[in-house]
Amino acid sequence: MSGVILILALTLSQMLLVAAMACAIWRLVRGPRAQDRVLGLDALYVAAMLVLLTFGIRTGSTTYFEAALVIALLGFVSTVALAKFLMRGEVIE
Amino acid sequence: MSHTTDLPAWVALIVAFLLVLGSGLTLLGAIGLVRFQSFYERVHAPTLGTTWGAGAILIASIICFSVLQSRPVLHEVLITIFVVVTTPVTLMLLARAALYRDRTEGTPGVPQFEAAGEPGAERPGTSD
Amino acid sequence: MNRWLPYPVLTASLVVMWLLLNRFSLGHLILGSIIALGASQAMSALQPAQPRVRRWDMIPRLIWVVFVDICHSNIAVAGIILKGRRRQRDSGFVTIPLELRDRTGLAVLACIVTSTPGTAWLEYHSANGRLLIHVLDLVNEQDWIDTVKRYESLLMEIFE
Numbered sequence: 001m002s003g004v005i006l007i008l009a010l011t012l013s014q015m016l017l018v019a020a021m022a023c024a025i026w027r028l029v030r031g032p033r034a035q036d037r038v039l040g041l042d043a044l045y046v047a048a049m050l051v052l053l054t055f056g057i058r059t060g061s062t063t064y065f066e067a068a069l070v071i072a073l074l075g076f077v078s079t080v081a082l083a084k085f086l087m088r089g090e091v092i093e
Numbered sequence: 094m095s096h097t098t099d100l101p102a103w104v105a106l107i108v109a110f111l112l113v114l115g116s117g118l119t120l121l122g123a124i125g126l127v128r129f130q131s132f133y134e135r136v137h138a139p140t141l142g143t144t145w146g147a148g149a150i151l152i153a154s155i156i157c158f159s160v161l162q163s164r165p166v167l168h169e170v171l172i173t174i175f176v177v178v179t180t181p182v183t184l185m186l187l188a189r190a191a192l193y194r195d196r197t198e199g200t201p202g203v204p205q206f207e208a209a210g211e212p213g214a215e216r217p218g219t220s221d
Numbered sequence: 222m223n224r225w226l227p228y229p230v231l232t233a234s235l236v237v238m239w240l241l242l243n244r245f246s247l248g249h250l251i252l253g254s255i256i257a258l259g260a261s262q263a264m265s266a267l268q269p270a271q272p273r274v275r276r277w278d279m280i281p282r283l284i285w286v287v288f289v290d291i292c293h294s295n296i297a298v299a300g301i302i303l304k305g306r307r308r309q310r311d312s313g314f315v316t317i318p319l320e321l322r323d324r325t326g327l328a329v330l331a332c333i334v335t336s337t338p339g340t341a342w343l344e345y346h347s348a349n350g351r352l353l354i355h356v357l358d359l360v361n362e363q364d365w366i367d368t369v370k371r372y373e374s375l376l377m378e379i380f381e
Binding site for chain 2: 242295298312335338342353
């Protein structure tokens, strides 16, 4: 019984998270400006990290945790670099 | 799917509730990202996913693995701390970049540069 | 603190992080301690400003206040997103004069304001101490100024 509840909740939450990733991708593609795209990318990697954690609960293995940690680290660094680029890399004088 | 049946029913219920709560809030944040009209409103949306969205799923993961292995498994706390510390930094940098770009382009409805004559007024990116 | 342990909090948290990533054993404790000591020595070569915490006992209270506020604003922002365009809503910029000058305190305040759904830190002018934030649901400007001022007074007790 408890297994059924957990599997149902895991499936539901994975579907919700994939929908969240789809929304983030929509914002990433539509823009309209560069900062909106970076914001979409940021939301995308957070949702991807959470999907990996739910996979970890589903399979009971802790390997997914390391992948989630790497995604969190790389996502942070890339968003900071892109934000810095937006502030300095484009000359609008 | 053998390990999930090892969980007691009340643990499974709590983990299921936290999972649905966290992913639901993350989805709401993403919907806000699509729906809001201006960039400065959209900046608020992902914080929903990174505070309670990520928090609830990480707590669910901690409870699940701690009960399964009958010892406290706390390494998810690292991701929690990491997400809590890094998300404000990225959003803040992004908002400041957007403000700088809007000001240099003269977009209406954005607060202009502070009055001249003080350090940092010309380049708002350096005023921290 | 002294020459071998310039940043005790950093060193201790690095050891804890090492032990969380690996399983707890004596070998990992020794290895983690060596790495943490090396990292804090490297950190002291960079010479960052040493944060001074005056009141450790106020930190749990700050965490609790922030936690409760994050719960409240999560519900509020979720409601705004669910209602969509049916309700007229104003979002806008608020300028707040700050008295907090401690750099660490300002960094913590920036993290709190941004991670709370509904408010976003935009910029701070160190010359005149004025902070610009963006608020999603701007009903009463004074409410938001009071909210930030409450964090500010707690942070001033902790850091100044």
